[in-house]
Amino acid sequence: MMLKQMIFAFISSMGFAILYSIPKDSILRSGFVGAMGWMVYYKFSHILNDNIISTFFAAVTVGVLGELFARYYKKPATIFMIPGIIPLVPGAGMYYTMLSLVEKDFNMAANKGTEAFFVAAAISIGLIISTTLSRSIKRVKNKG
Amino acid sequence: MVQNLQNNEIQPKKLLLLAILAGRTMLKNGAETYRAEDTIERICKSRKGIQHADAFVTPTGIFASLEYNGEMITYFIRVKSSKIDLNIISLVNEFSRQFVNSNMSIDEGLKRLKHINKINNYKTITRSLFGSLACAFFSLLFGGTLMDFISSYMVSLIVLILINKLTEYKITFFLNKFIGAALASILSILSVRLGIGKNMDTIIIASIMSLVPGVAITNAMRDTISGDFLSGLSRTLEAIFSALAIAFGVGVVLNMYFKGVIR
Structure with a gap:
């Protein structure tokens, strides 16, 4: 099951990478970043049973790997990050919020909507932490 | 000299x-x-x-x-x-x-x-083909069956081709995503009706994945951290409005579906 999820996430990230037209030599790498991010998400959501915190860890993973790859291959970091971030965006949360709104189940809508909002916030905070980390490391290295 | x-x-x-x-x-x-x-x-x-x-x-x-x-x-x-x-x-x-x-x-x-x-790295059709492949595999991640995989591939391919056509006519991103999400939901309902797909939820979720504002979120955060608050704010707004457009697109169609307008 784990391996299956990983392969699916790998191919999915590569597909998103081509949709956003990333350089041809980076397709496999960004697929790898996306697969790692989804793996972290999958593992944590099984252990903690919480969408928000597992999305946060997945976003941090994608961010850190993206920054590392960007440093190593001398390419903009967004190339490796965007295909990995897209699977984490709460499309399902948005859909279920709308579904409950249409069904006039407002409790459920508030529930799902809040979760979708906080998942998006978790992605943002994960990205902020990883990028800030990499920039401060860069600054320290430049000084030394 | x-x-x-x-x-x-x-x-x-x-x-x-x-x-x-x-x-x-x-x-x-x-x-x-x-x-x-x-x-x-x-x-x-x-x-x-x-x-x-x-x-x-x-x-x-x-x-x-x-x-x-x-x-x-x-x-x-x-x-x-x-x-x-x-x-x-x-x-x-x-x-x-x-x-x-x-x-x-x-x-x-x-x-x-x-x-x-x-420079055009990939042809538009290649991008659409692979983008819809990504969406189709996303349906498998959400526990879809093989038939869901096939129908979400078809649905998102049609949606992506339409979006590309609309972008050529310079339609605003809000309308673009709204139409894309509405079309994705209509086609998903249709594919379930025709008996190709099985789980309507999974197919719709997978097909709207190609529209979600992942790039806007990433850029908004990276701009905010580097101190460009103006761009950070405007990109956050873009992400919020994209998400709203998708949600409205899906919501309108679902509303009509539950009221029996679309059968």
Whole structure:
């Protein structure tokens, strides 16, 4: 099951990478970043049973790997990050919020909507932490 | 030598133009604003005699000025970002590094930049085919069956082709995503009705994945951290409105479906 999820996430990230037209030599790498991010998400959501915190860890993973790859291959970091971030965006949360709104189940809508909002916030905070980390490391290295 | 003296007035103007064009190319294809600012400043400062160079970039416009021989030159360009092409950002990044570190002439630089602008990494149909493949595999991640996989592939392929057509006509992103999400839901309902797909939820979720504002979220956060709060805010707004457009598109169709308008 784990391996299956990983392969699916790998191919999915590569597909998103081509949709956003990333350089041809980076397709496999960004697929790898996306697969790692989804793996972290999958593992944590099984252990903690919480969408928000597992999305946060997945976003941090994608961010850190993206920054590392960007440093190593001398390419903009967004190339490796965007295909990995897209699977984490709460499309399902948005859909279920709308579904409950249409069904006039407002409790459920508030529930799902809040979760979708906080998942998006978790992605943002994960990205902020990883990028800030990499920039401060860069600054320290430049000084030394 | 005489040539050099005559060109003295023209050269800094051309340099600034080159820098601004590089920045605009980046911004147009979905780069972060701090990257565009950085590129412009680097290109300007790479040549001798430039005392001062500064750039202010927002997602919709570029201001840049440089000082040469005590004279200030300022340019302003309006930018309309249309598409996301990460390959071009990477190429301009490489170009600026080359330009700064070598003795490339400005005309040569302008020529190369124009060439980069025309590069099409993948054909539109290839992008649509692989983008819908990504969506289809996403349905498997959400526990869809093989039939769901096939139907979400078909649905998202049609949606992506339509979105590409709409982008050519320069329709605003809000309407673009709204139409895309509505079409995705209609086709998903249709595919379940025809007996191709099984789980309507999974198919719709997978098909709207190609529309979600992942790039806007990423860029918004990266801009905010580097202190460009203006761009950070405007990109956050773009992400919020994209999400709203998708939600409305899905919601309208679902509403009609539950009320029995669509059967």
